Amino acid sequence: MTTVLSTHGLFAHYGDFQALYGVDTELHQGEAVALIGANGAGKSTFLRSIMGLLPVAREMVRLNGEPVGGTATDRMVQKGVAIVPEGRRLFTGMSVEDNLRVAVDQAARVGAKGGWTLPRLHQLFPILKEKARTQVQSLSGGQQQMVAIGRALLCQPRVLLCDEISLGLAPKVIREIYAALPEIRATGTAMIVVEQDVGLARSASDRLYCMLEGRVTLTGKSADVTREQIGKAYFGAGHGVV
Amino acid sequence: MEWFDALVQGILLGGMYAQYALGMALMFGVMRIVNISHGDLVILLSLIGISIATAWGLGPLPVLIVLVPLAVLMGWVLQKAVLNRVVGSDPLPSLIATFGLSIALQNLMLQIWSANSRSLPGHGLESQSIEIGGIYVGLLPLIVLAVATGLTWGLDLMLKRTRFGRALRAASADVEAAAMTGINPRAVYAMATAAAVGILGFAAVFQALRSTVAPADGPAQLIYAFEAVIIGGMGAIWGAFIGSMVLGISQAIGFRIDPGFGVLAGHIVFLIMLATRPQGLFGKASQ
Numbered sequence: 001m002t003t004v005l006s007t008h009g010l011f012a013h014y015g016d017f018q019a020l021y022g023v024d025t026e027l028h029q030g031e032a033v034a035l036i037g038a039n040g041a042g043k044s045t046f047l048r049s050i051m052g053l054l055p056v057a058r059e060m061v062r063l064n065g066e067p068v069g070g071t072a073t074d075r076m077v078q079k080g081v082a083i084v085p086e087g088r089r090l091f092t093g094m095s096v097e098d099n100l101r102v103a104v105d106q107a108a109r110v111g112a113k114g115g116w117t118l119p120r121l122h123q124l125f126p127i128l129k130e131k132a133r134t135q136v137q138s139l140s141g142g143q144q145q146m147v148a149i150g151r152a153l154l155c156q157p158r159v160l161l162c163d164e165i166s167l168g169l170a171p172k173v174i175r176e177i178y179a180a181l182p183e184i185r186a187t188g189t190a191m192i193v194v195e196q197d198v199g200l201a202r203s204a205s206d207r208l209y210c211m212l213e214g215r216v217t218l219t220g221k222s223a224d225v226t227r228e229q230i231g232k233a234y235f236g237a238g239h240g241v242v
Numbered sequence: 243m244e245w246f247d248a249l250v251q252g253i254l255l256g257g258m259y260a261q262y263a264l265g266m267a268l269m270f271g272v273m274r275i276v277n278i279s280h281g282d283l284v285i286l287l288s289l290i291g292i293s294i295a296t297a298w299g300l301g302p303l304p305v306l307i308v309l310v311p312l313a314v315l316m317g318w319v320l321q322k323a324v325l326n327r328v329v330g331s332d333p334l335p336s337l338i339a340t341f342g343l344s345i346a347l348q349n350l351m352l353q354i355w356s357a358n359s360r361s362l363p364g365h366g367l368e369s370q371s372i373e374i375g376g377i378y379v380g381l382l383p384l385i386v387l388a389v390a391t392g393l394t395w396g397l398d399l400m401l402k403r404t405r406f407g408r409a410l411r412a413a414s415a416d417v418e419a420a421a422m423t424g425i426n427p428r429a430v431y432a433m434a435t436a437a438a439v440g441i442l443g444f445a446a447v448f449q450a451l452r453s454t455v456a457p458a459d460g461p462a463q464l465i466y467a468f469e470a471v472i473i474g475g476m477g478a479i480w481g482a483f484i485g486s487m488v489l490g491i492s493q494a495i496g497f498r499i500d501p502g503f504g505v506l507a508g509h510i511v512f513l514i515m516l517a518t519r520p521q522g523l524f525g526k527a528s529q
Binding site for chain 2: 051053072073074077078082083085089090091092093094098099101102103105106107108109110112151152155
């Protein structure tokens with residue numbers, strides 16, 4: 001199995017505060033990996049470090065074997081890594097279509113090849129076509145999340161990082177959004193899905209990593225790990241009950 | 243008739259202010275970079291234009307053709323060398339850096355051109371006028387207004403319809419999210435400042451044609467540009483144009499009331515605007 005993205009003893013700091021303590025992970029071609037853990041475990045920091053939003057050493061992150069740690073965010077996107085950021089981070093004051101076209105423009109600028117086009121995205125999330133002219137800030141949370149996912153897909157990623165895409169959404173909407181993930185995976189895009197909801201994370205992934213206080217405390221096939229194992233890894237020793 | 247004349251003169255004066263304000267609308271209104279050296283750049287470009295005209299015996303149009311590309315280059319260098327180092331969510335570093343640049347530019351200009359007032363010879367263009375509906379209107383102010391309208395239209399279209407415009411709006415809305423979408427914000431900002439200072443190239447030629455310029459004149463132009471952008475509303479390109487008209491008309495009517503009251507009238511209208519509608523005519527109230 002080919003490894004597309006891997007981290008090697010990843011350390012990251014916010015100023016003097018150390019957030020990650022030597023995280024080793026790997027993501028294989030076409031695979032979906034879930035990253036679970038409590039608030040403050042370092043999940044978002046992990047994704048931000050990969051995207052070049054935090055200073056990390058070059059050797060700590062590899063993309064297709066090439067050391068890329070600390071590469072500028074826009075260069076990481078060009079190399080085929082896109083992120084659906086926590087809190088969606090849409091371009092307010094711009095329409096749905098313009099938000100998406102920003103990604104189309106940049107992919108065209110750097111000649112990124114991939115299967116995602118606006119019509120294809122409209123098939124995946126039909127509401128985005130209907131709301132094309134609407135300003136993004138007047139959309140519902142679920143619709144905004146679809147724009148954020150669409151924007152990331154239009155960057156034509158080979159690796160897609162999803163940061164808490166279910167956060168603050170109604171269960172029905174969460175199901176709708178997670179139903180789109182298999183179709184995204186079918187294009188050969190590998191995924192890291194950061195998720196608070198352990199059940200959701202397990203069902204949407206092949207493997208999972210559990211983080212606690214900046215370290216990986218459990219890794220294994222999502223179908224094989226037991227609730228007890230996850231409970232221990234999630235809360236630390238002595239908190240074995242989920 | 244006298245007041246109608248004041249209104250027309252005000253609109254024409256607004257055309258000049260719009261040329262200052264457009265670059266400011268782009269840098270301050272869209273990118274949130276406070277460029278205190280805005281007016282000094284106009285004066286610097288004017289003085290360079292006057293020197294070029296004198297040295298090579300060029301008319302206004304050839305000077306414009308030489309000056310605008312030079313202004314674009316100056317803007318690009320300004321962003322790459324100075325502003326990209328200080329740009330961020332905090333407007334204070336860019337304010338301080340450009341305040342320093344403003345003082346340096348004024349002294350540099352004083353050193354090179356001395357404190358004398360100069361103007362660009364218009365070869366009769368500045369004194370021609372045409373009669374419209376019983377009032378005489380200067381040809382030069384009409385050209386200034388037409389150019390200002392064209393520049394506003396072009397800049398607005400560029401922001402709304404082009405790849406560069408979308409990238410710039412995205413970077414202004416959320417610079418980190420823009421980078422996550424593959425935009426290199428610094429490259430986009432460098433192009434935007436190049437466009438903003440390029441527009442000042444037009445303003446510089448017309449300012450030197452219709453009036454005189456001296457090295458210390460910059461700050462006054464800066465104030466007019468700021469006022470126009472704030473009256474119009476941050477981020478609204480046509481807003482800056484309309485804001486310039488409001489400022490021009492206020493000053494022209496003020497002049498009719500009392501010749502000493504003109505500039506002050508503009509400031510008073512600006513202050514009333516700031517007190518009653520701080521988001522400006524076309525700006526959105528902040529959430």
